[in-house]
Amino acid sequence: MNQERIFTVLKGPHVSEKATVVADQNNQYVFKVASDATKPEIKAAVEALFEVSVTKVNVVNIKGKTKRTARGMGKRNDTRKAYVTLADGQDISFVAGE
Numbered sequence: 001m002n003q004e005r006i007f008t009v010l011k012g013p014h015v016s017e018k019a020t021v022v023a024d025q026n027n028q029y030v031f032k033v034a035s036d037a038t039k040p041e042i043k044a045a046v047e048a049l050f051e052v053s054v055t056k057v058n059v060v061n062i063k064g065k066t067k068r069t070a071r072g073m074g075k076r077n078d079t080r081k082a083y084v085t086l087a088d089g090q091d092i093s094f095v096a097g098e
Contacts, residue, residue, distance in 0.1 A: 001044050009037045009045040013094050014081055026085065029092050033059070033082045042082045053087040 011032040013019075019030040033042055039057045046054050060083070064076035086092070 001041060005041065006045045006048050009034050009041050010049065015094075022083065027088070027090070028083050028085045031082045031084060033080050035078065035080050037080065037082070039082075042084065046084050050092050052090040052092060054084055055087050056085040058083040058085075 011034065014030040014032050016030075022028045022030065029046075031042070031046070037045075037059075039059060042057050042059070043054045046052065060081045062079045062081065064078045067074050067076060
């Protein structure tokens with residue numbers, strides 16, 4: 001995998017109440033990923049960027065909602081999330097300045 005692809009696979013962390021609960025209970029972290037990203041690419045990107053050991057990657061495709069607008073019906077963009085499980089003792093900190 002080339003270096004440019006590693007930086008384009010992960011779009012950022014997905015911060016929500018569910019993501020926080022999953023991180024505390026199962027040592028999983030949730031990321032927004034590119035729509036064409038594969039599980040091996042996501043695993044390689046997380047391991048390279050955060051220097052952790054990934055044991056499993058689960059991917060979820062979320063269909064965009066259809067919304068009514070003044071100009072008719074519109075649709076939000078589809079998104080893709082990855083639930084990344086880390087090995088025991090591994091941790092990712094999203095706090096800036098480390």
